[in-house]
Amino acid sequence: MSTRWLDDTEMTAWLRLAAVLELLPGVLDSQLRRDAELTHYEYFVMAMLSEAPERTLRMTALAQRTNATLPRLSHVVKRLEDRGIVERFPCPEDARATNARLTAAGWKKIRATAPGHVATVRRHVIDVLTREQIAQLADITGAILKSVDPEGHLSELYQR
């Protein structure tokens, strides 16, 4: 099992991707933290809830859509609940399950926060790329996700 090292092109691509992995989350977090006292993950949780029917999702479904483990989500939702942004209630159909719902205050907050966040995403990602590159990025990240998430939790994100 001799190692296949990376050639120059591969190394450049990987080093840059690793740099993006390191730097981009911090950029997103700072803007949201400064303007709304939210982390990017918290924002993402709110965004997923805001698009769900009744603005409600079961914890497991929410964890999958936000690419997180259940323990992590549980902690985050508890903090959001303390701040009045979401509320939790037992699921009627399954006594094991918990539903999380975006409150009216949470809905108001994400509506107020979304423009600034989208502007940040545009400034650092979307608007620095051509239309063609945006399509390429979707394909590339789609391929990576398939290998990183073999159970296919994100299947809806794979297809165009």
Next chain:
Amino acid sequence: MSTRWLDDTEMTAWLRLAAVLELLPGVLDSQLRRDAELTHYEYFVMAMLSEAPERTLRMTALAQRTNATLPRLSHVVKRLEDRGIVERFPCPEDARATNARLTAAGWKKIRATAPGHVATVRRHVIDVLTREQIAQLADITGAILKSVDPEGHLSELYQR
């Protein structure tokens, strides 16, 4: 300043990139943690040192090459020093500065660890893409880095 929302293509690309941002670091960390008791960032610090002359770099230079803040690097290097992987010593030319050098044990460790790490990068990133996509990825991440790192610390990463 009315918000320009993301259209379908843009949203797909962004959601997938956000998922990669969330999932890929964990994949890299688990493999390194399991096989070498290292985080990906620690590995990266060692890798940058191993390629430097004398396997030595000033803390500031090392922080820039690893895309991290100085406080973060300082904490990490201290832990690596406690483990005998790097050593620190004052810089002769500038009494403010500190040099970090990879020890013999550190050199041995990264040589033993590199194959497994490269295999992971290949499996989840490089080998799931075509040659063309790898070049596209380098361009795309290069463009993002320019906007994320305006001071140009990573300038050597921008050019092919």
Next chain:
DNA sequence: CCAGAAAAGTTGTAGCTACAACCTTTTGCT
């Protein structure tokens, strides 16, 4: 129909990162 396995969450804790505060040395101005 019931014992064991799986599923759904929660909680506790260790460890890492961000941020701020601080110290020391060097640089720049006048």
Next chain:
DNA sequence: AGCAAAAGGTTGTAGCTACAACTTTTCTGG
């Protein structure tokens, strides 16, 4: 020269995430 500002690092702490342990409910095979 001399003093303020900038550069280079370190340290302390709060907050978030990963991992493991645990509880409760549901599913499944015999």
